[in-house]
Amino acid sequence: MASNQKEVKLFGIVGSPFVTRVEIALNLKGVEYKFVEEKWKDFSDTLIKYNPVYKKVPVLVHNDKPISESLVILEYIDETWTPNSILPSDPYKRALARFWAKYIDESVGAVQKVAFTLDEKEREKYIEEMQASFQILENELKDKFFGGEEIGLVDITAAFIASWVPIIEEVIGLKLLTSEKFPKLYQWSQDFINHQVVKEKLPNRETQVTKFKALHESLVASK
Amino acid sequence: MASNQKEVKLFGIVGSPFVTRVEIALNLKGVEYKFVEEKWKDFSDTLIKYNPVYKKVPVLVHNDKPISESLVILEYIDETWTPNSILPSDPYKRALARFWAKYIDESVGAVQKVAFTLDEKEREKYIEEMQASFQILENELKDKFFGGEEIGLVDITAAFIASWVPIIEEVIGLKLLTSEKFPKLYQWSQDFINHQVVKEKLPNRETQVTKFKALHESLVASK
Numbered sequence: 001m002a003s004n005q006k007e008v009k010l011f012g013i014v015g016s017p018f019v020t021r022v023e024i025a026l027n028l029k030g031v032e033y034k035f036v037e038e039k040w041k042d043f044s045d046t047l048i049k050y051n052p053v054y055k056k057v058p059v060l061v062h063n064d065k066p067i068s069e070s071l072v073i074l075e076y077i078d079e080t081w082t083p084n085s086i087l088p089s090d091p092y093k094r095a096l097a098r099f100w101a102k103y104i105d106e107s108v109g110a111v112q113k114v115a116f117t118l119d120e121k122e123r124e125k126y127i128e129e130m131q132a133s134f135q136i137l138e139n140e141l142k143d144k145f146f147g148g149e150e151i152g153l154v155d156i157t158a159a160f161i162a163s164w165v166p167i168i169e170e171v172i173g174l175k176l177l178t179s180e181k182f183p184k185l186y187q188w189s190q191d192f193i194n195h196q197v198v199k200e201k202l203p204n205r206e207t208q209v210t211k212f213k214a215l216h217e218s219l220v221a222s223k
Numbered sequence: 224m225a226s227n228q229k230e231v232k233l234f235g236i237v238g239s240p241f242v243t244r245v246e247i248a249l250n251l252k253g254v255e256y257k258f259v260e261e262k263w264k265d266f267s268d269t270l271i272k273y274n275p276v277y278k279k280v281p282v283l284v285h286n287d288k289p290i291s292e293s294l295v296i297l298e299y300i301d302e303t304w305t306p307n308s309i310l311p312s313d314p315y316k317r318a319l320a321r322f323w324a325k326y327i328d329e330s331v332g333a334v335q336k337v338a339f340t341l342d343e344k345e346r347e348k349y350i351e352e353m354q355a356s357f358q359i360l361e362n363e364l365k366d367k368f369f370g371g372e373e374i375g376l377v378d379i380t381a382a383f384i385a386s387w388v389p390i391i392e393e394v395i396g397l398k399l400l401t402s403e404k405f406p407k408l409y410q411w412s413q414d415f416i417n418h419q420v421v422k423e424k425l426p427n428r429e430t431q432v433t434k435f436k437a438l439h440e441s442l443v444a445s446k
Contacts, residue, residue, distance in 0.1 A: 053326060053359060065315050091302040092288055093293045098295045103276060136276060162385040 008033035011047050011059040012042055015203045015211065016109065017160035018070040019058040025074050067083050071101055074153060084151050100146065101157040106131040108160060114176070115168045115212070118223055122191040127176065133184050134161075135177040141184045144191055151195055155188075162189035163202050171212045231256035232268050234282040236263055238426045239435065240331065240383030241293040242281040245422040247379050248297050252304040256317050258399050266296040292356065294324055297376060323369060330356040331383060337399070338391045338435070341446055357384075364407045367414055374418055378411075385412035386425050394435045 007010050010026070010033050012019035026033055038047050038057050049092045050066035060073045062080065067073050068113070078086040087094050110133065113126040146154035165177050166189075179186040190196055190198070234250070235242035249256055261270050261280050265406050273282045273289035281287050283296045285303070290296050301309040310317050312320040333356065363369070369377035382394070388400050389412075402409040415421055 062315075067315070067322070067327060071316050072325065074398055075321060076318040079317065091299055092285075092290070094302065095290045095295050095299040098298060099290070099292055102292060102295065164357055208311045 007061075007063050009061040010034070011036045011038055011050065011061065012057045012156055013038050013207050019202060020159050020163065020203065021070045021094075021156050022058045022060060022073050022077070023158060024151075024198055025077045025086060027201050028084045028151070028156075028197045029077060030084065031081055040161065071105060071157065074101075074156060079151075083223065084150075086151065086156065088147075097147070097153045100140065103162045103202055104133075104137070104157045104161075111160065111164065111168070115164075115172070115199065115216075116219065118219060123172075125176075128156070130176065131181070134177060134185055137161075138182045138185045150190065151198070155192055159192070159198070159202075161185070162192040162198075165189075165206075165209050167205065167212055167219050170209050171216050191201060230286050231283075232259055232284040233257070234259045234261055234267075234284065236261050236271065236342045238362055238431050239280060240387050243382050243386065243424060243426065244293045244379050245283060245296050245300070245388070247374075247382060247421055247436075248300045248309060250424050251307045251374070251420045252300060253306065254304055256301070270417070294380065297324075297379060301376075306327060307373075309379065311370075311375065320376045323363065323377045327356075327377065327380045327384075329362070334383065334387065334391070337394070338387075338439075339442065341442060346395075350397070353399065357400060357408055359383075361405045361408045364411055367372045367409065374415065374420070382415070382421070382425075384408070385415040385421075386428075389410075390428065390431050391442065392434055393432050394439050 010019070010022055012022070012035060014037065025033075036046075038044060040202065043055060047057065047059060048055050049060065051057075052067040054068060056068075056175075058070055058073060059068050060076070062076075063123070067076050069131055074086055080177055087096075107130065110126050110130040114123060114130055117123040117126055143149060147153050161177065169176050177186055177189060193202060231249070231254055233242070235258060237260065246258075257277075258271075259438070261267060266280075268277060268281060271278050271311055273284065274280075274291040277291060279291075281293055281296060282291050283299065285299075286379055290299050295367065297309055310320055324376065330353065333349050333353040337346060337353055340346040366372060368374050369381065392399050400409055400412060416425060
């Protein structure tokens with residue numbers, strides 16, 4: 001293990017799409033790390049000390065120095081461990097990757113709302129919003145991955161589309177990302193979840209479905 | 224003029240805090256550029272072609288290649304023109320700068336709401352939210368600038384606090400960023416607007432006050 005891999009800790013929650021991004025990036029770089037499991041809405045004092053502004057996961061701690069916000073962490077990982085670049089080297093291509101990562105990051109909200117809105121009319125609105133984003137990404141996808149032949153910043157940021165959306169589909173019983181409607185994005189989602197580096201870090205699907213189902217049922221019951 | 228300064232165009236609106244960020248960064252680097260004035264809510268076809276996703280300013284066009292989103296543009300400028308770094312060279316310090324720039328960027332919304340909310344109770348809520356952010360920044364400010372002895376990414380992102388907030392104060396007749404409440408942040412705001420590179424690029428204060436006053440009065444009249 002290279003000396004700069006020592007003392008890497010990731011404070012996270014299994015199943016959080018933001019935490020999954022960091023896990024995929026560390027795995028891509030071959031960085032060994034200790035995963036420190038946090039509890040949703042009951043974060044440890046250590047987590048709050050490390051991320052006093054947002055009080056949330058993920059937090060990456062490298063040599064006792066904490067870094068928060070998944071996209072900031074991804075750039076740090078890319079700059080700290082050199083093999084398998086997450087960002088392209090050309091400044092213009094880097095700018096495009098950052099633009100699309102930011103765009104995708106901002107669309108997480110609509111997907112979360114699709115998952116947790118019970119009112120059908122309201123949910124329909126969020127599905128439209130989410131699918132409008134999918135269409136923009138469908139048009140943008142030129143190669144196997146957003147990063148070209150290999151995964152990069154945009155793919156890693158979009159991990160929730162490939163891994164979360166099918167779980168939401170199963171829980172709410174609706175098809176959202178289909179090969180008919182979004183052929184390229186659907187194919188990307190399959191290639192992405194089957195990529196060795198990604199596959200090793202995706203949370204177990206059945207566990208996630210069970211967790212989401214329970215959460216969804218408790219929402220319905222408390223309505 | 225270096226060859227990589229050729230063909231730099233900035234599509235913007237005078238007074239937009241997002242556009243001002245890019246102007247300050249280009250000035251810091253000594254990059255000559257052509258400012259292409261756009262009209263609010265009536266953007267040119269060229270602007271929409273360059274930024275079809277968000278359809279907004281700023282858009283930086285370098286050698287016919289467009290880049291959108293002010294923070295993405297700032298990183299591009301830093302990577303393309305080397306003198307006077309906007310980001311520190313150390314990966315951890317870069318991560319912190321990106322974290323704070325993102326934090327400040329997300330607080331623009333509260334400031335805009337303070338400016339354009341007429342309901343007093345609601346406005347009070349946004350003022351509290353905004354001042355909570357100011358307090359966090361007050362605690363974070365260790366040196367003359369967020370970037371140390373020189374301005375950097377965080378300072379440039381926060382330009383709206385130094386230049387916009389006093390205009391809002393004048394228009395709505397309330398003191399928001401005072402030296403009593405936020406001594407370090409207030410001093411920073413003075414040092415920032417008086418920095419040569421910044422001063423040359425801030426929109427004319429009187430023009431902005433007149434523009435905001437008219438906008439505010441039309442809001443009151445249409446209430």
